[in-house]
Amino acid sequence: MPMTHTLAKGTVLDFSLSSDDIAQRASALVARGQQIQDDVAAQTELTFDSVIAPLGARQNEQDADYSLITFLQHVSTNRAVRDASSAAEEKLQAFEIESMMREDVYRVVRAVFDNADEMAKLGAEDRRLVEKIEQAFRRSGLALDREARGRLGKIKTRLSELTIAFSRNVNEGDGRIVLTRAELDGLPDDFFESRKTEDVDGVEGFVVTTKYPDLVPVLKLAKREDTRERLFVVESQRCPENIPLLQEAISLRLEAARLLGYKTHAQFVLEESMAKTPRAVLDFEHDLRHRLSALGDREMAELEAMKRGDCEAAGRPYPGLFAWDYRYYSNQAKERKHNISDEEVKQYFPVKEVTRGILDIYQKMLSLRFVRVDSPPVWHADVEMYEVWEAVGDAFVGHFYLDLYPRENKYNHAAVWPIRAGFDRPDGSREFPVAAMVANFPKPTLSAPALLTHEDATTLLHELGHVFHSICSLTKWARFHGTNTERDFVEAPSQMLENWSWEPSVLRRFAVHHQTGSPIPEALVKRLVNAKNEGAGLANLRQIFFGMFDMAIHNSAEDDVDIKQAYDQLYEDICRFSLGPHKTWVAATFGHMMGGYDAGYYGYLWSEVFSADMYDTRFRNDGVDNPQTGLDYRNEILRPGYSRDAMDSLEIFLGRKPNNRAFLKSIGLDATAD
Numbered sequence: 001m002p003m004t005h006t007l008a009k010g011t012v013l014d015f016s017l018s019s020d021d022i023a024q025r026a027s028a029l030v031a032r033g034q035q036i037q038d039d040v041a042a043q044t045e046l047t048f049d050s051v052i053a054p055l056g057a058r059q060n061e062q063d064a065d066y067s068l069i070t071f072l073q074h075v076s077t078n079r080a081v082r083d084a085s086s087a088a089e090e091k092l093q094a095f096e097i098e099s100m101m102r103e104d105v106y107r108v109v110r111a112v113f114d115n116a117d118e119m120a121k122l123g124a125e126d127r128r129l130v131e132k133i134e135q136a137f138r139r140s141g142l143a144l145d146r147e148a149r150g151r152l153g154k155i156k157t158r159l160s161e162l163t164i165a166f167s168r169n170v171n172e173g174d175g176r177i178v179l180t181r182a183e184l185d186g187l188p189d190d191f192f193e194s195r196k197t198e199d200v201d202g203v204e205g206f207v208v209t210t211k212y213p214d215l216v217p218v219l220k221l222a223k224r225e226d227t228r229e230r231l232f233v234v235e236s237q238r239c240p241e242n243i244p245l246l247q248e249a250i251s252l253r254l255e256a257a258r259l260l261g262y263k264t265h266a267q268f269v270l271e272e273s274m275a276k277t278p279r280a281v282l283d284f285e286h287d288l289r290h291r292l293s294a295l296g297d298r299e300m301a302e303l304e305a306m307k308r309g310d311c312e313a314a315g316r317p318y319p320g321l322f323a324w325d326y327r328y329y330s331n332q333a334k335e336r337k338h339n340i341s342d343e344e345v346k347q348y349f350p351v352k353e354v355t356r357g358i359l360d361i362y363q364k365m366l367s368l369r370f371v372r373v374d375s376p377p378v379w380h381a382d383v384e385m386y387e388v389w390e391a392v393g394d395a396f397v398g399h400f401y402l403d404l405y406p407r408e409n410k411y412n413h414a415a416v417w418p419i420r421a422g423f424d425r426p427d428g429s430r431e432f433p434v435a436a437m438v439a440n441f442p443k444p445t446l447s448a449p450a451l452l453t454h455e456d457a458t459t460l461l462h463e464l465g466h467v468f469h470s471i472c473s474l475t476k477w478a479r480f481h482g483t484n485t486e487r488d489f490v491e492a493p494s495q496m497l498e499n500w501s502w503e504p505s506v507l508r509r510f511a512v513h514h515q516t517g518s519p520i521p522e523a524l525v526k527r528l529v530n531a532k533n534e535g536a537g538l539a540n541l542r543q544i545f546f547g548m549f550d551m552a553i554h555n556s557a558e559d560d561v562d563i564k565q566a567y568d569q570l571y572e573d574i575c576r577f578s579l580g581p582h583k584t585w586v587a588a589t590f591g592h593m594m595g596g597y598d599a600g601y602y603g604y605l606w607s608e609v610f611s612a613d614m615y616d617t618r619f620r621n622d623g624v625d626n627p628q629t630g631l632d633y634r635n636e637i638l639r640p641g642y643s644r645d646a647m648d649s650l651e652i653f654l655g656r657k658p659n660n661r662a663f664l665k666s667i668g669l670d671a672t673a674d
Contacts, residue, residue, distance in 0.1 A: 012376070012377055012385070012399065012434075013064065013068050013419065013420065013434060014068075014377065015068070015072070015377065015378060015379040016377065016379075017068075017069065017072065017081065018080075018081070018084075019078075019080040019081055019083070019084035020084075022069045022072070022081065022084040022085055022088050023084055023087070023088065025065055025069050025088070026069060026087075026088035026091050026092055027091075028065075029062055029065055029066060029092060029095075030091065030092070030095045032058075032062065033058060033062065033095060033099065034095075036054055036055070036058045037055075037099060037102060037105050039054065040054050040055060040105055040108060041102065041104035041105050041107075041108060043108055046108050046111040046112055046115070047112065047118055048112060048118060048121075048122055048126060048130065051108045051109060051111075051112050052109065052112055052126070052129060052130050052133060055105075055109070055133060056129050056133075056477045056478075056479060057426070059477070059478050059479055060421070060423040060425075060431065060477065060478045063420065063421055063478050064419065064420035064421075064434070066092055067417065067418070067419045067420065068419055068420075069085055069088045069089075070085055070088060070089040070092065071085070071417050071419055071436065072084075072085040072379065073085035073086045073089065073164075073167075073168065073171075074167075074171065074410065074411040074417075074438065075379050075380065075403060075410055075411065075436075075438060076379060077380065077407065077408075077409070079409070082168075082409065086164050086168055089160075089164055090160060090161055090164055093157075093160035093164075094157050094160060097140075097153055097156040097157055097160065098153065100136060100137060100140035100142075101140060101141065101142070101149055101152070101153045103142060105137075106134075106137040106142040109130075109133055109134055109137060110134060110137075112130055113130055113131070113134040124643070124644070125475065125476050125477060125480065125643045126476070128480070128643060128644075129477050129479060129480075132479065133479075135272075139260065139268075139271075140152070140156075141153075141259065141260060144259060144260070148259050151255075151259065152256055152259050152260070155252045155255060155256045155259075156256070158248075158252060159249055159252055159253065159256075162245045162246075162248060162249045162252075162594065163249070163594045163595070165245055166242050166245045166246065166249075166591070166594040167591065167594065167595065169239045169241055169242050169245075170238075170239055170242070170412060170589050170591055171409060171410070171411055171412060172409050173238050173239040173589075174209050174210050174211060174238070174408075174412070175209065175210040175234040175235055175237070175238050176207055176208065176209045176210070176234070177207075177208050177230060177231055177234050178198045178200050178205035178206065178207055178208070179205055179206055179208055179227060179230075179231075180200060180203050180204070180205050180206070181204070181206070183222075183224055183226075183227045184206065184208075184218070184222060184227065185222070185223045185224060185227075186221045186222050186223035186224075187217060187218065187221050187222060188217075188221070188343050189447075190445045190447060190448050190451070191217060192206060193445035193446050193447060193448075194443075194445055194446060195207065208231060210231075210234060210235045210238060211406045211412060211440055212406070212412070212413065212440045213406055213440060213441065213442040213443070215231065215235060216327065217342075218231050219231065219232065219324060219326075219327040219328060220327040220328055220331045220342065221328070221331070221342070221343075222328070225324070225325070228324040228325070228328055229322065229324045229580070231324075232322075232323060232324035233582050233584065235589075236323075236579075236582070236584035236585070236586045237582075237583070237584055237585065238588060238589050239585075239588040239589055240585055240588060241588075242585075242587075242588035242589070242594075243563060243564070243585050243587065243588050245594070246563060246587060246588070246593060246594060247561075247563055249593075249594060249598075250265075250553050250554065250559070250561060250563070251559040251560070253265040253554065253598065254556070254557075254558075254559045255559065256268075263557055264278065264554065264555045264556065264557055265554045265555070265598065265599055266278045266281070266551060266554045266555035266599035267555070268599075269487075269554070269598065269599035269600060270599060272486065272487075273486050273487055273488045273600070273603075274486050274488045274489055274606070274646060274647065275488055275602070275606060278551065278555045278599075281547070281551060281602045281606075282551060282555075284602065284605075284606060285544050285547050285548055285551070285602060285605075288540070288544060288605065289541065289544050289574065291664070291669055292537050292540055292541050292544070292669070295536070295537030295668070295669070296537040296538055296541050296576060298537070299333075299535055299537045299538050300321070300538070300576050302333060303321060303325070303329040303330070303332075303333065304321060306329055306332055306333070306336070307321060307325060307329060320578055321576070321577050321578065322577055322578050322579070322580050323571070323575075323577045323578065323579050323580065324580075325577065326538070326542075326575070326577050330534075330535045330538065330539075333534055333535060334531045334534050334535070337531075337534065338527050338530055338531040338534065339527060340524070340527045340528055340531050342453045342454070342455075344524070345453065345454050345524070345528060346451040346452060346453050346454075347451065347513055347514060347515075348511040348512060348513055348514075348519075348520040348524070349451055349452040349453070349454065349456070349457055349511055350448075350449045350450065350451055350452075350512070350514040351404065351441060351442075351449065351450035351451065351452050352449065352450075353510050353511075353512055353514075354452055354457050354460060354510055354511070355402070355404075355460065356510060357509050357510020357511075358457070358460055358461055358464060358500075358510065359386075359464075360509070360510070361461075361500055361506065361509075362464060362468055363391065364625065364627070364630070365625075365630035365633070365634075366468060366472060366630055366631075366633075366634045366638075367390065367391045367392070367627065367630065367631055367634070368388055368389065368390065368391055368397065368468075368471075368472075369388070369389045369390065369391045370386045370387070370388055370389075371386060371387040371388075371389065372384060372385070372386050373385040373386065373387060373399075376401075378401060378403075379403075380403065380407070382403060382404070382405050382407075383401050383402065383403045384401065384402045385399060385400070385401050385402075386399060386400055386401075386402070387399045388400065388471050396432060397432065397433075397471060397472070398422065398432040398433040398434060398435075398470075398471045399432070399434055400434065400435045400436065400437065400467050400470075400471060401434075401435075401436040401437065402436075402437050402439075403436065403437065403438045403439070404437075404439045404440075404441050404450075405439075405440070405441060405442075405443045405450070406440040406441075406443070410438070410440070411438050411440075412440060413439075413440065413591070414437075414438065414439040414440065414459050414462075414463050415437075415438055415463070416435055416436065416437050416438070416463050416466035416467055416470070416483075417435065417436045417438070418433065418434075418435050418466075418470040418481070418482050418483055419434045419435060419436055420432075420433055420434035421433055421470075421473075421475075421478035421481035421482060421484075422473060422474065422475070422478075422481055422482075423475065423476065423477055423478045423481065424476045424477075433470050433471050433473065433481065433482065434470075435466070435467045435470040435471060435482075437463045437464060437466075437467050439459065439460070439463065441456055441460075442456075448514060449514055451514060454501065454528060457501050458498050458501040461494075461497050461498055461500055461501050462494045462495065462497065462498050463494065464494075464497075465493050465494030465495075465496070465497040465498075466483060466493075466494050468638065469482050469483050469493050469494070469638050469641075470482035470483060472634050472638040472639060473638055473639060473640070473641040474639045474641075475640070475641045475642075475643045476643070477643075479642075480640075480641045480642040480643040481641045481642075482638075482641050483641075484641060484642045485641060485642045485646055486642070486645075486646050487596075487597070487600045487603050488600065488602065488603035488606045488607055489603070489607055489610065489646035490603070490607070491603060491604055491607040491608075491611075492607035492608075492610040492611045492614070492646075493611070493637055493638060494611075495604075495607060495608055495611035496610075496611035496612075496614045496615050496619075498611075499611075499615045499619070500624065502528075502529055502532055503624055504522070504525045504526070504529060505624070506624065507520060507525050507528075508520060508522075508525065511525075533667060533668040536667040536668050537667075538575070538576070540605070540667060541574050541575055541576070542574075542575050543604055543605050544574055544605065545570055545571055545574040545575050546590075546592075546601050546604075547601045547602035547604070547605060548570050548574060549566060549567055549570050549571075549587075549590075549601075550592075550593065550597070550598065550599060550600070550601040550602065551599070551602070552566045552570060553566060553593070554598055554599040555599065563585075563587050564585055564587070567586060567587045571586075608663055609658065609659075609660045609663040610646075610650055610658050611663075612662040612663035612665075612666045613650075613654060613658045613659060613660075613661075613662045613663065614633070614637070614650070614653060614654065615662070616662035616665070616666070617654050617655075617662065618632070618633070618653065618654070619633075632653060633653065636649055636652045636653040637649055637650075637653055
């Protein structure tokens with residue numbers, strides 16, 4: 001179990017910044033960056049040390065300030081701070097765009113890149129730094145004429161503005177609805193505790209928001225279809241102002257790709273991925289969709305039969321399956337076929353015990369020791385802070401934060417921000433990494449602590465996987481640290497660790513009843529594990545839909561793709577559920593499309609192939625508690641970051657090239673079937 005102590009001075013970042021502090025730091029970063037680039041451009045002796053090292057060191061030193069002041073827009077309770085953080089991000093991204101358009105800097109970078117003798121003297125990571133900096137300049141348009149470069153710079157600046165506005169709208173544009181207790185039939189008692197109420201025509205109503213701890217339970221548990229439908233519509237009509245922002249972004253991305261000589265934005269993006277081409281992505285998506293088709297048909301037939309039965313019992317006609325039915329009837333299938341429910345399971349998943357247990361797993365697997373800090377300097381009272389040390393000896397590794405509960409104007413999903421990368425300082429000392437996990441798990445109630453569903457616990461394992469990818473990475477340059485890997489590999493380490501939530505021996509370590517303290521019964525664990533692949537066909541088809549929608553809008557050679565039509569048609573074709581008669585614009589809150597996953601959403605399923613192979617080949621065979629396997633994983637997958645290609649790391653860890661057999665088996669498919 002993590003220890004606690006009082007924080008030593010000088011080891012943390014300052015989150016108590018005012019709006020003025022943020023603005024001043026942003027200006028200082030721009031000024032310092034400008035000076036470094038001017039100095040580099042003025043060099044006459046063009047070597048790695050005079051040109052490349054200062055540019056790499058600038059990213060090393062300034063990333064922490066950059067990440068800190070832009071992170072606060074997602075978590076601060078102060079509107080002025082959030083606004084200043086957003087404004088700072090716009091300013092800093094605009095400067096970075098300008099920086100990548102500097103011909104004078106590219107000239108000296110290219111001179112080093114073209115100097116075979118100089119390159120031959122460099123170590124592997126230094127040589128890679130030269131190659132990636134040169135590539136970044138080239139992909140920013142430095143080979144274009146002045147007019148085209150100017151237009152590209154304006155496009156990138158506008159895209160930065162659109163991204164920030166889109167994210168701010170999602171964070172601050174929560175929907176709400178007031179529903180009576182009768183309308184919320186099926187929700188557990190703890191859902192109503194401490195919940196805000198309002199009068200609805202003389203009847204007490206409960207305020208339900210579109211934040212995950214409200215949205216997911218209602219869509220999963222509410223027995224009344226009209227209740228699920230109303231909340232789905234509220235969620236699906238959020239942020240209409242984001243549709244034109246996304247539409248403009250799609251058009252600008254295509255224009256930028258064309259300027260750089262690519263046919264589509266996806267072609268441009270995928271050049272740096274493991275997949276390499278849109279054709280490879282589409283072949284992957286189509287092949288998996290084909291394999292899942294029959295399974296999806298069987299699952300749909302089961303859900304339709306359940307809803308038909310419910311309609312007949314209620315004396316009303318069967319209207320078909322709608323998007324607001326997906327979570328409800330998928331959950332009903334688990335309950336009816338496996339005699340298991342979230343309400344039963346979550347009694348054994350109090351958030352503190354689950355967090356403690358999962359941190360213990362990571363400590364043992366990665367040979368680390370975590371120390372919880374007393375009264376830490378954080379951005380909100382709910383946030384916990386942990387130091388990370390080597391399990392043996394007194395070597396410090398880094399620290400991380402956990403911000404697990406929802407609040408107004410906070411980031412609405414679950415994600416990890418690598419706030420500071422680790423890197424080597426010129427004097428040989430080490431800068432230590434910092435990461436923050438942000439989630440929206442249910443809060444404690446008057447009668448019970450915060451209780452997680454099994455899905456929540458799996459999310460916690462996944463996101464902490466991103467945390468420790470950042471913490472355990474050990475690279476010379478921040479540019480290659482941690483999760484700065486190929487976009488279609490970055491999820492694989494975290495996805496691999498989700499498997500621990502299905503291991504009976506692991507579950508029994510931390511799943512205890514929140515009242516009695518008794519461990520989760522073996523019979524319940526067995527039912528839970530047996531239900532693992534229930535609905536796997538439709539769940540994976542849903543992921544294919546998101547990836548195919550992404551490709552539809554980003555691999556098109558047309559700049560006027562109809563977002564709503566593309567979304568609605570693909571959803572109904574692939575996911576099999578109807579969106580109903582309502583005018584919705586679900587893509588308005590599909591944050592991945594404006595949050596760095598454009599032409600990259602396929603990566604979630606793509607990287608699942610690698611995660612399943614790593615788990616099945618090494619951890620399942622060697623034992624999930626095998627310390628050498630854990631160390632190999634830390635040293636060969638997490639430690640290198642992007643200092644080498646992900647495929648090289650995979651082949652070293654696996655002892656062979658990866659394949660998809662374990663993945664197909666993990667979702668109940670025959671790897672040998674056509």
